Amino acid sequence: MSEPVLVLEDLRVTYRTSGGAVPAVRGVSLEIPAGGSLGLAGESGCGKSTIAGAVLRLLPGTAEVSGRVLLAGKDVYELKPGGLRAVRWTAGAIVFQGALHALNPVQRIGDQIAEPMLVHQTVSTPKAAKTRVAELLESVGIPARRAAAYPHQLSGGQRQRVLIAMALACDPQLLIADEPTTALDVMVQAQVLELLADLRRQRDLALLFITHDLSLLTTYCDRLAIMYAGRIVEEGPSGDVFAGPSHPYTRGLAAAFPRIGDRSSRMAPSGLGGDPPDPAALPAGCPFHPRCPLARPECREAEPALRISGPERRAACILV
Amino acid sequence: MGSALTLLFVVCFNFFLFRIVPSDPLAHMLRGRNISREVQDNLRAAFGLDQPITTQFVYYLRETFRGNLGISFHSRQPVWDEIVERIPATVELLGVSWLFAAVIGTAGGVIAGWRRNTWKDRLITSSTMTLYSVPDFWLGIILLTVFSVVLGWFPIGGMQSVGVRLQGFEAFLDHLRHLFLPALTLSLAYMGEYTMVTRSSLVEVMSEDYLTVARAKGLRDKVVRNHHALPNALLPVVTLAALNLGFILSGAIAVESVFSWPGLGQATAEAIRGPDYPMLQGLFLLFSASVILFNLIADLLYMYLDPRVEAS
Numbered sequence: 001m002s003e004p005v006l007v008l009e010d011l012r013v014t015y016r017t018s019g020g021a022v023p024a025v026r027g028v029s030l031e032i033p034a035g036g037s038l039g040l041a042g043e044s045g046c047g048k049s050t051i052a053g054a055v056l057r058l059l060p061g062t063a064e065v066s067g068r069v070l071l072a073g074k075d076v077y078e079l080k081p082g083g084l085r086a087v088r089w090t091a092g093a094i095v096f097q098g099a100l101h102a103l104n105p106v107q108r109i110g111d112q113i114a115e116p117m118l119v120h121q122t123v124s125t126p127k128a129a130k131t132r133v134a135e136l137l138e139s140v141g142i143p144a145r146r147a148a149a150y151p152h153q154l155s156g157g158q159r160q161r162v163l164i165a166m167a168l169a170c171d172p173q174l175l176i177a178d179e180p181t182t183a184l185d186v187m188v189q190a191q192v193l194e195l196l197a198d199l200r201r202q203r204d205l206a207l208l209f210i211t212h213d214l215s216l217l218t219t220y221c222d223r224l225a226i227m228y229a230g231r232i233v234e235e236g237p238s239g240d241v242f243a244g245p246s247h248p249y250t251r252g253l254a255a256a257f258p259r260i261g262d263r264s265s266r267m268a269p270s271g272l273g274g275d276p277p278d279p280a281a282l283p284a285g286c287p288f289h290p291r292c293p294l295a296r297p298e299c300r301e302a303e304p305a306l307r308i309s310g311p312e313r314r315a316a317c318i319l320v
Numbered sequence: 321m322g323s324a325l326t327l328l329f330v331v332c333f334n335f336f337l338f339r340i341v342p343s344d345p346l347a348h349m350l351r352g353r354n355i356s357r358e359v360q361d362n363l364r365a366a367f368g369l370d371q372p373i374t375t376q377f378v379y380y381l382r383e384t385f386r387g388n389l390g391i392s393f394h395s396r397q398p399v400w401d402e403i404v405e406r407i408p409a410t411v412e413l414l415g416v417s418w419l420f421a422a423v424i425g426t427a428g429g430v431i432a433g434w435r436r437n438t439w440k441d442r443l444i445t446s447s448t449m450t451l452y453s454v455p456d457f458w459l460g461i462i463l464l465t466v467f468s469v470v471l472g473w474f475p476i477g478g479m480q481s482v483g484v485r486l487q488g489f490e491a492f493l494d495h496l497r498h499l500f501l502p503a504l505t506l507s508l509a510y511m512g513e514y515t516m517v518t519r520s521s522l523v524e525v526m527s528e529d530y531l532t533v534a535r536a537k538g539l540r541d542k543v544v545r546n547h548h549a550l551p552n553a554l555l556p557v558v559t560l561a562a563l564n565l566g567f568i569l570s571g572a573i574a575v576e577s578v579f580s581w582p583g584l585g586q587a588t589a590e591a592i593r594g595p596d597y598p599m600l601q602g603l604f605l606l607f608s609a610s611v612i613l614f615n616l617i618a619d620l621l622y623m624y625l626d627p628r629v630e631a632s
Binding site: 053056058084085086087088089090093094096097101102103104105106107115116119120150152166 | 530534538555625
């Protein structure tokens with residue numbers, strides 16, 4: 001088997017704030033093989049977006065990072081500034097959420113797509129960059145002449161496509177999609193996801209897909225990792241995890257999506273009660289125990305480690 | 321259209337503004353000399369001061385629209401000629417100061433904002449804010465005392481040396497030496513405005529997602545700043561600079577007086593002492609027109625610089 005595109009080894013990220021240290025990621029290890037795809041799901045504040053930023057070392061100065069991030073075999077946190085810039089966008093690129101301000105409002109989109117190619121010299125001339133921008137735009141379903149448009153002249157779905165085209169500019173091995181469809185309406189969301197899936201097949205791209213929408217991940221990712229309070233609580237092949245969750249938290253997430261045609265699930269949507277814990281003040285023991293329907297007294301004492309819960313599956317719960 | 325209406329309002333407002341001041345212009349014209357009642361009445365009639373205020377207002381409106389700004393009470397010269405004569409001095413002093421304040425102030429703001437909460441930021445922010453909060457004439461007096469009176473490096477006022485005849489390059493140098501202190505005073509005093517606007521605008525832009533995107537693309541820090549942050553962050557600064565350009569004509573009343581700089585600011589100070597109604601009306605009309613004009617220019621400029629603002 002070839003070398004994995006992305007390896008996280010015991011990644012920990014702690015934000016230093018005026019109110020003290022806030023651990024956002026507390027020891028996450030995962031692997032994505034070349035061309036593989038992993039879906040990372042969890043509620044807001046579970047640390048999933050922090051992981052996206054940590055891979056390209058984009059976190060603010062207040063974030064303390066420990067552990068290792070190996071991107072295309074390079075230890076991102078050992079690289080010198082020049083080496084780091086060289087890996088960014090060529091080894092791993094990020095598809096940001098387009099509804100927010102991920103595009104520079106005063107630059108034409110064509111220039112923004114061409115910029116990384118010229119910086120990393122993946123094209124030799126500005127003219128070649130222009131040709132490639134046209135190809136990229138066409139490949140995401142936007143007419144090439146729109147390269148001269150400014151971001152505000154595009155719809156939300158088009159902006160998201162532009163961000164995908166931009167991420168593909170330097171033919172990266174890994175695409176990190178951080179909630180790429182959150183602000184889009186359902187039809188556009190489906191188009192964007194289909195597009196991502198197509199491009200992935202054509203280019204043999206590895207994908208790290210981050211979202212809070214578990215149902216999307218099962219369709220578009222080979223494997224699934226569920227995060228809770230800065231740790232992975234369950235991991236495995238996506239179909240298996242969604243169909244037969246081992247961890248009570250995954251069960252709660254999966255049950256929050258009503259099954260079409262199933263009356264009982266529609267009449268009684270069973271979500272999770274309560275709110276995700278404050279990362280600055282996690283409960284003792286298993287951080288999920290205050291919301292867990294199956295909690296036992298010993299859950300308050302020690303935080304369970306990930307252990308084998310089935311073929312290629314792991315979960316962090318004393319009940320598995 | 322909006323600009324024209326504003327100007328009309330200013331024209332009317334100017335007339336009443338100066339007549340609220342409880343003072344007799346004639347007393348100033350006579351400067352305490354003992355002059356017969358008859359002559360006083362003649363003077364009053366000559367300047368139309370014996371007419372009811374409504375009639376004066378109608379005359380004023382009619383003549384203003386004809387382009388006649390009247391005769392100065394003080395110098396007995398047409399107001400327009402008096403003003404035109406002083407425009408070059410004011411435009412020179414204020415123009416030079418505007419340029420330095422804008423360029424240096426903005427550069428300071430960029431450094432402070434990009435490296436927020438470092439010693440550079442603290443040094444730049446605190447020093448420009450101190451200078452900005454100090455009254456400009458006071459700063460002028462201090463500089464004048466130190467550099468002209470104590471050290472004797474610069475002349476104490478005026479635009480050129482009196483009593484010597486200089487030519488060519490020497491005259492130019494002499495002129496620069498006179499310009500230096502008042503221009504320095506005004507530049508220092510108004511730099512802070514640009515620094516604070518630039519800094520806060522840059523800090524705001526720095527939290528935008530497109531800067532994270534720019535860094536993720538593998539761009540150098542400088543490129544992220546110059547190609548992505550500044551084109552967005554400097555939009556309000558350009559507007560500020562264009563608006564301030566409108567105040568160039570109105571001169572600096574206090575600083576021009578401190579340095580005896582023969583510009584429109586000094587003329588305003590003199591006219592207020594009268595009060596010289598026609599002169600004040602003329603000056604304020606010019607000031608307002610220039611501010612309104614540059615407001616319009618700032619709007620047009622913004623439309624050109626920011627693609628999101630469409631012509632309406």
